[in-house]
Amino acid sequence: MRIAIASDHAALELKAILADWLRESGHDVDDLGPYDEGRVDYPDYGYKLAQAVGSGLAERGVALCGSGIGISIAVNRHPACRCARVDDSLSASLAREHNDANVIALGARLIGVDMAKACIAAFLETEFAGGRHGPRVEKLTHPIFSKEPA
Amino acid sequence: MRIAIASDHAALELKAILADWLRESGHDVDDLGPYDEGRVDYPDYGYKLAQAVGSGLAERGVALCGSGIGISIAVNRHPACRCARVDDSLSASLAREHNDANVIALGARLIGVDMAKACIAAFLETEFAGGRHGPRVEKLTHPIFSKEPA
Numbered sequence: 001m002r003i004a005i006a007s008d009h010a011a012l013e014l015k016a017i018l019a020d021w022l023r024e025s026g027h028d029v030d031d032l033g034p035y036d037e038g039r040v041d042y043p044d045y046g047y048k049l050a051q052a053v054g055s056g057l058a059e060r061g062v063a064l065c066g067s068g069i070g071i072s073i074a075v076n077r078h079p080a081c082r083c084a085r086v087d088d089s090l091s092a093s094l095a096r097e098h099n100d101a102n103v104i105a106l107g108a109r110l111i112g113v114d115m116a117k118a119c120i121a122a123f124l125e126t127e128f129a130g131g132r133h134g135p136r137v138e139k140l141t142h143p144i145f146s147k148e149p150a
Numbered sequence: 151m152r153i154a155i156a157s158d159h160a161a162l163e164l165k166a167i168l169a170d171w172l173r174e175s176g177h178d179v180d181d182l183g184p185y186d187e188g189r190v191d192y193p194d195y196g197y198k199l200a201q202a203v204g205s206g207l208a209e210r211g212v213a214l215c216g217s218g219i220g221i222s223i224a225v226n227r228h229p230a231c232r233c234a235r236v237d238d239s240l241s242a243s244l245a246r247e248h249n250d251a252n253v254i255a256l257g258a259r260l261i262g263v264d265m266a267k268a269c270i271a272a273f274l275e276t277e278f279a280g281g282r283h284g285p286r287v288e289k290l291t292h293p294i295f296s297k298e299p300a
Contacts, residue, residue: 043289076226077293139193143227
């Protein structure tokens with residue numbers, strides 16, 4: 001699978017570990033940065049990842065920051081992205097099954113490496129259930145809000 | 151504090167419990183629905199809540215669905231909303247401290263009532279830290295994506 005991954009400075013080390021692990025698992029991984037330890041703003045990398053997944057360049061995305069919260073908000077600004085910030089693999093499965101999530105967000109300062117891998121594995125392996133969930137996901141794709149804040 | 155709360159059918163019972171608890175704690179709670187057990191689509195209620203918080207009618211929002219994921223995606227479509235889907239109170243604090251989150255999302259089928267209350271308490275009591283986090287939050291308010299999917 002073609003997977004884009006991005007983070008902020010707080011999640012640089014976890015990004016490297018997960019990118020290597022995904023490549024070893026046979027995936028085509030696009031690391032969108034950052035590439036050094038300088039401080040960055042998570043929205044910049046969240047938007048970069050959102051563009052990659054939202055445009056279809058990547059099938060799935062992995063978004064990382066200190067808590068996973070900031071970057072998940074940024075990714076969800078893109079109407080074609082459905083980003084789930086999770087701490088456990090059941091949530092990761094449900095995000096696929098019910099919400100057809102195409103991006104997973106994890107908090108590098110809160111989650112251990114093995115749980116992060118378990119979440120991503122569930123996220124990559126679980127199929128969208130469709131059915132009654134389809135029209136709901138469709139509603140997420142056509143947001144009703146304008147570009148500018150109210 | 152003026153707090154709007156909304157859910158889908160899966161979180162109807164938790165919504166009632168939390169709305170009562172918030173009122174007992176002295177908050178002004180606006181329950182945006184649903185009001186009966188019929189099945190609904192979480193994006194409809196997420197958008198309703200996002201409009202209430204994004205427009206300033208409510209200072210904070212509590213968003214509930216089965217996993218908290220679907221409704222968090224919906225709320226984050228609004229450029230003035232910063233919705234954190236959390237499972238623990240440390241994450242709820244960080245959402246306020248670093249991301250100035252104005253909506254919290256919880257999964258009624260995954261979280262216990264006491265942890266839900268602890269998350270909301272942390273979310274209501276924690277101040278935004280400002281400083282270096284300010285420009286990052288500002289970037290979330292001016293998203294770069296158009297209304298239509300790419």
